[in-house]
Amino acid sequence: MMTKDATDDSSFDPAVLKSEIDRLVSSQILGDENFTNGVNYLQSLVPESEIDRLVSSQILGDENFTNGVNYLQSLVPEVDDGKKETTFLRPFSEERMLREHLRQRQLAVFNDYVEQYKQMNEQVQGFVTKLESMNDICNNLSHRIQSNKERTQDLLRKTLILQTEKKTLQAKENYLNEFFEKYDLPDDDAKALHSSSDGTVSESFFKAFRKLQNVIENATQALKLNPENNSLVEIVACLTAKQEESYKVLYSSIERECRLLNVEFLELKPVLYLSFEALQNREDMFYSALNEYANARRGYIVHAFIDVMTKGSKNGAQPLQNREDMFYSALNEYANARRGYIVHAFIDVMTKGSKNGAQRPIEQLSADSLRYINDMLSWIHQSLEIEKELITTLLKSCKTETTSYLSKKCLSTIAEGLCQPLKLRIEQSLMREGNCVTLYRLSSLFLFYVKNLEILMDESVLVKSLQDLHELSSNMFFSTVSATVNRILSNMTVPDYDLLPVNAVNQTLLLLRDILESQNDGAFAVIDKKEMYKKIFSHVLDPLIQNIHLISSNLHSHLDVAVYMLNCLNAIKSVIILYQYTDTKLEMIKAQIDANEDVLVSEQASQLLTNTGLIEIYQKCLSHQVTQGSLSKIHGMETEKILFGIQQFNSFLEKPEGFQCHQCGKITSARSRESVQKRTIENVIAAYSVIYEKLTNPSNGYPTEMGLKNVEDVKTALEKISS
Structure with a gap:
């Protein structure tokens, strides 16, 4: 098988x-x-x-x-275990069955695969259908997007055109806005330039007016660059007409405000100085407005009795500074009005005192010239400072380059009214004053206020009046000083036995000290002290020293003259050494002191040498020449006589008594006494040195043993005496 x-x-x-x-x-x-x-x-x-x-x-x-x-x-x-196999292998039929079974199994697998493939194919076909549907939708969307894109591009093109036109229109709008802002006045500002029903103007009026001036200036500048621009010509004409109307409104407002002013003001309403500032470019209207203001104020000020420093209004006015003719006329009217007021106030403070009673009338102080005149000048200075503040406030918005000059000029005009009453009272007070120290202080006081009234012009009448008063008081001072010194010195007598300065000398020095002490006041800071001291010394010290010399000549002894002169000169020196710029005079006095000390030194040294018998020896030794031969051969220079003189001098050194003049004890200055004594000893030592040199010289024929002490021993002995 x-x-x-x-x-x-x-x-x-x-x-x-x-x-x-x-x-x-x-x-x-x-x-x-x-x-x-x-x-x-x-x-x-x-x-x-x-x-x-x-x-x-x-x-x-x-x-x-x-x-x-x-x-x-x-x-x-499966094989049945009970069945016995007759062969070693299974039959081939089973193998075929196995193969068949495998084929069937394979076929079943294939069928199953086919079924699954069919299902997958159905799903794929459904997916394809959906994809086709989606493709149709996408194609539709693509067509729509393309259509929208075309429409959008058209819109963008139109938008770009519109944006370009918008930018052009905006540029034109900006240009027109800038043009009208620069060369035209807004409606609100144009309305603000009209006055209200009551004739007043507000703060917005001045803002609009300043803007109108700026616009006119801009338009004028542009017209200069482009004179053929008809639009600018029309704009300038229109703006100028508006400006003229504004000036008229402003002038009417100033007239109204000036008529409403009262007397008690130190500050003016802002509307006034803003109005004056606005009108300053129109000189005729400016001066007319100031004239209106001055007339309005003058009617009140002439009859006003106001305390000098207590009343006032709110703010200062700014004049119409750009209209010079109106501006100066208005300031002149203002100054005249204020001058009348300040004169009236000066008379009141002189006769009635302050309104609140805190200050008595200055006339009550007329007995005290210094305080009387100082109070008047102080009140005037303070009043002018207040007037300066008022004018500064009035002109605070005007041009700075003219404000200072105008302020000084206006203040000078105001102060001019005070000159006559002030000068009259001061001259009367000076005529009654006989104290030279007071006159000296007054002359310095006038000069002090001349320097401090810098707020006035140099050619101001008040400044010139004070300068004249300074010159008058200075002349009166020196005249009075000379008269006083002459009167004192005319009573000078011969000094007493003590040789002290007489009373006339002390009085004159006291007067000099009072005059110099008065310069410690602050008012003397402006004075040229060096020149002033020179003049004072020429009027006081020079006559004093001359009279001291004259009186000293009546004394019997020249030693008395020297001592008295020393005492007087030392007294003068002790006074003037305390002050500045006295170096020249101190040198002159020191030279005279040294000259008088020389007299005393020479007299004492001569007396000592005479008493010891050395004076003749010294004179012959001093005059001896080598050509004369030996000194011992000269008559009077014999050895015996020399020994006698040396013995007397040695005795004096052992017991020094009576070598000083009794007049030296009357010297009041310890320094001068010491100087005289020291210089006397120096002269004696110098004379002894001459004698010692001659006697110890072998050529003169004197023995070596003469008891002659050397110069150092004599110097030591004399220094012990002086100590």
């Missing part, structure tokens, strides 16, 4: 053989006879070498082989 089955196969299938061999190998049949026969049978079908290879291969360890066998085993029909 086996052979037949094998022969029935048209071809040999190695795969089938391999699967069968695997089954056989896995079975426990190696010791079975049937297996052996089967192997022999197989050897006839398969080459021996192939069989050996299969048998010798270790297929039991092959995982793939094992998995294949396990798979086939599940397909092989």
